[in-house]
Amino acid sequence: MTDFARASVLSGYHEFALSKGLDPSALLAEAKLPADVLESQESMISYRKFVNLLNISAQRSNDALFGLHYGLHQGISVFGPLIYLIRNARNVGDALRDLGNYFHLHMGAAEVRIEVQGNHVLLCYHTEEQNLLGLPQAAELAISVGAQLMRTLLGTRWRPQGVLLQHAALANLNSYRRAWDVTPQFNSPYNAWLFDAKLLETPLSSADEELHKVLQKHLDSLDELQVNELPSYVQQLLRNFLPNGRVTIEQVADYMMLSSRTLQRYLAEEQTSFQDLLDQTRQSLATRYLRDSSISLTQLAELLGYSELSAFSRAFQRWTGISPRQWKKQNTHQRSIKRLRVTSKRQ
CATH class of the missing domain: 1.10.10.60 (Homeodomain-like)
Known part of the structure; x- marks a missing residue:
């Protein structure tokens, strides 16, 4: 069952593809994804086909960093109702733990987790399948979405100490630096953002404990339906x-x-x-x-x-x-x- 992802992973794809001079319908057909997949964000799609779509889109657009740029375009809208739980958590650490605990409702093919290593934290994105053609596009998309999430939670306090990618560079380093304000370390053990562990304790101004409990109960019921x-x-x-x-x-x-x-x-x-x-x-x-x-x-x-x-x-x-x-x-x-x-x- 790990090949599946919510169709919400394609949030904003139509508009972004058009901005790159692409025909989104033709590319969906080439990736063997249903023509109406963009209309029903709660349906399930194959993660492999999603990764293939990103790879094809990168080739057709001549944008080696298509996934990275698409992730910045998507932002946190990709998480659907999960984002409301995250934003109503007590602090950044709880928000990221909520994301890790419920990420499988959004995507069964990958996991998000936080690893505290001394004074540093890794916000990691990991897939079991490591041999998919185009997987670097999906990893960079996830890292971009992660950056948008951290900016949402921390605002100007988001100043990462580094970003790690498991694959080799897809473009020149300046392109990455312009997009993420930091130069990645490639061929790393993780796909992850690296930041100061103290940021986990940052309280969220949007936190609502009662609403968080209601949302958590709702997501728990969805989990049972999976x-x-x-x-x-x-x-x-x-x-x-x-x-x-x-x-x-x-x-x-x-x-x-x-x-x-x-x-x-x-x-x-x-x-x-x-x-x-x-x-x-x-x-x-x-x-x-x-x-x-x-x-x-x-x-x-x-x-x-x-x-x-x-x-x-x-x-x-x-x-x-x-x-x-x-x-x-x-x-x-x-x-x-x-x-x-x-x-x-x-x-």
């Missing part, structure tokens, strides 16, 4: 793929960059299966179209990925106990009665 999200995500993909024909677990697993066996195992842990989700999605779509559309049964069968109308009819009979024609007739009759009742009341 394990239930995979089936919903698979159903979301099924709804997108079905209009293009028959959908297999191999297709969905390939999109998610998992093996079909791994996907099936994840679903089994949630007491479901690919076939169960496919049936549920088909049933939901079938009843919706039969209720609200004049689409023919043959067209509907094709839309749901059935090769023959008879196969769809047998499946529908299994779901509802009656044929699609009978179901449509019954529901059409019920809607007519409701309309007559509404008309009568108005008169």
Whole structure:
């Protein structure tokens, strides 16, 4: 499950890509990300595809520091509701610990942590996968977002002692210095900001203890829902793929960059299966179209990925106990009665 990230990681991508002379829709398609991903920031996307998008964007824009500049453009908006918890923490140290504790709600593919080393602190961004093409772009984006967060929390008191990057320089050192006001140390053990440990004790003027408790309780409830999200995500993909024909677990697993066996195992842990989700999605779509559309049964069968109308009819009979024609007739009759009742009341 670690390959996933909230679509909010693409906050501001459309505007930033356009400012670089890029076609955001074309680049999303090239990275094999859904065309509507920028419209639903709470949906999940593949982290690998996100990293690939950054890499492609850097190449197409001829900006070797695309990720770095994009992160400065994004700022803290990328964190969504998590930022409200952070800003209402008692002090900077608590805010950063909140970020580390709940970062997995924002991104499962990476972690944020603070490491106190004597008089210094490292604010680290780490991914388990270290061999992704374009990962340096994602790391520099994260470091830029981290800088914007620290400026938000500390204002002019944010004066880092250094910045560490695990990769080699992507551009000349002056470009980094202009962007971050500090020259990075490359090929380091960490991707991290280095700063004075005393800053952790800085109180936050925006702190509201009661609001912080409410927000923490809300995020804890979201945390409990995380394990239930995979089936919903698979159903979301099924709804997108079905209009293009028959959908297999191999297709969905390939999109998610998992093996079909791994996907099936994840679903089994949630007491479901690919076939169960496919049936549920088909049933939901079938009843919706039969209720609200004049689409023919043959067209509907094709839309749901059935090769023959008879196969769809047998499946529908299994779901509802009656044929699609009978179901449509019954529901059409019920809607007519409701309309007559509404008309009568108005008169």
